[in-house]
Amino acid sequence: MERLDDDAITARLREIPDWHREGDEIRRTIVAPDFRTAIAVVNDIAEQAEALNHHPDIDIRWRKLHLTLTTHDAGGLTQNDFVLALRIDTIAADHAAS
Numbered sequence: 001m002e003r004l005d006d007d008a009i010t011a012r013l014r015e016i017p018d019w020h021r022e023g024d025e026i027r028r029t030i031v032a033p034d035f036r037t038a039i040a041v042v043n044d045i046a047e048q049a050e051a052l053n054h055h056p057d058i059d060i061r062w063r064k065l066h067l068t069l070t071t072h073d074a075g076g077l078t079q080n081d082f083v084l085a086l087r088i089d090t091i092a093a094d095h096a097a098s
């Protein structure tokens with residue numbers, strides 16, 4: 001999987017406004033109504049991560065999830081990061097998490 005250049009990254013970020021770029025990573029926070037829902041979100045993310053063979057870093061803090069995406073094998077951002085980011089946004093919406 002090829003690393004994306006800055007223009008491609010900027011263009012793709014417009015599709016996922018809840019995410020922001022930090023160097024070779026994109027990040028977002030999800031706030032769930034409660035801890036159990038946060039864990040349900042994590043489990044749903046795990047399912048999609050396995051399906052894509054692409055895995056986020058997840059920092060679980062009570063009902064806040066801090067998510068980081070990058071493509072370790074490519075040493076930067078690739079299309080896989082944006083595919084998974086979109087699926088994560090859908091999962092957050094499904095759980096009425098913001």
Ligand SMILES: C[C@H](O)[C@H](O)[C@H]1CNC2=NC(N)=NC(=O)C2=N1
Pocket residue numbers: 053054055056069070071072073074
């Ligand atoms: C061997 C396996 O395909 C790789 O290690 C996969 C697994 N999940 C991954 N997840 C992420 N975020 N980046 C990778 O480069 C990656 N590579």
